[in-house]
Amino acid sequence: MKLVRYGTHGSERPALIDADGNLRDLSAHVADIDGAALSPESLAALAAIDTASLPLVEGEQRYGACVGQVGKFVCIGLNYSDHAAETGTTVPPEPVVFMKATSAISGPNDAIIKPRGSTKLDWEVELAVVIGSHVAYADEAEAASAIAGYCVCNDVSERAFQIERHGQWTKGKGCDSFGPIGPWLVTADEVARPNDLAMWLEVNGKRYQDGNTRTMVYKPAFIVSYLSQFMSLQPGDVISTGTPPGVGMGQRPEVYLDVGDRVELGIQGLGTQSQVVVAAD
Structure with a gap:
């Protein structure tokens, strides 16, 4: 479904x-x-x-975030070896885990709000996993059975806030509108090969990301199992699993979003998103 x-x-x-x-x-x-x-x-x-x-x-409708009342919005960083390379880092021996604020969640075609003081607004197309069953201390088989479905996520990031403002990544990841999910949640029974899905992202019609989930280092079932060793996961929790290469920070010279830019992205079988960047009030 x-x-x-x-x-x-x-x-x-x-x-x-x-x-x-x-x-x-x-x-x-x-x-x-x-x-x-x-x-x-x-x-x-x-x-x-x-x-x-x-x-x-009938008629044209706005799609909201495909999951409502999300309890936790967990993200995995540096999960594609080629993306890690473009950022000048290496894939860590265990997944990098950070959280987005649930207030960052928005609809797939809602505007991206450029925060006040933002100078390095970036994009990341990601496969998101949605939890359907309570899970704790799970092995991979149990973790896989706890996945209700999958959706597209744009892990919008403000790199100056994330990297240059000290402390954890949260400052550059949790701003309002930084977590569009959808357009729909595709149930797990209809995603036969989550580890082999083409994914892409364009800015103003230029393709920057053109990857596939098969180059993901830590796969969805492993990620769910791994996270469940540190926190229980509940139905409706969302886990975004990392991005392939092609982010703005990885361009030479670097490229970042500004007001008026349009971002379009999608994942094979999971639909597409389209967002325009607007200024914060």
Whole structure:
């Protein structure tokens, strides 16, 4: 299934995309596409619905973040060896873990807000994993079974805040609008090869990132298992798993986003995003 949330910001409704690409409302079956809706039992019930019986949503709609009420937004850094090389670092012997604020989460086509004082606003197309079952101290098999689905994430980053302002990466990763997810969550049963998905990102029509999840060092099931040794994971948690090469910081000379720039990105089978950069109020 392709599960979505549509409508104005803060008032999104749950829905799915049917086999013909139509938007079908799920409000009679679940309150939201959130942790409760992503349990194995709930997903099985949703999959059993005759989609033709669901209300058809017509007209152009805003898509919100594909997961609502996210509890944790965990990210993995330097998880592609070629991306690590372009940043002048090496892949660490264990995953680099950092958090984005859940207030950074936005819809796939919402604006990227350039923070006040930003000078190095960057992009990162990433595969995000969405948790569907409580998991702690899991092996990889248990971790894989806890994955409800996958979605596209743009790990927007402010490199001066991240690297030059001292301390942890959080300052450059958690700003408002720095975590667009969606357009939809594709359930795990429909993503046969999450370790072999083409991914790309363009800025103003120029392609900067053109990679594949097969070059990921630490794979999704391992990442979920690894994280579960340090923190329990709950349904609705989102884990963004790193980016391939081609980020702005890796260009020579470096290239960064400015107000008016358009970023477009996508992952094979998981949909596309499109964002315009605007100035913070």
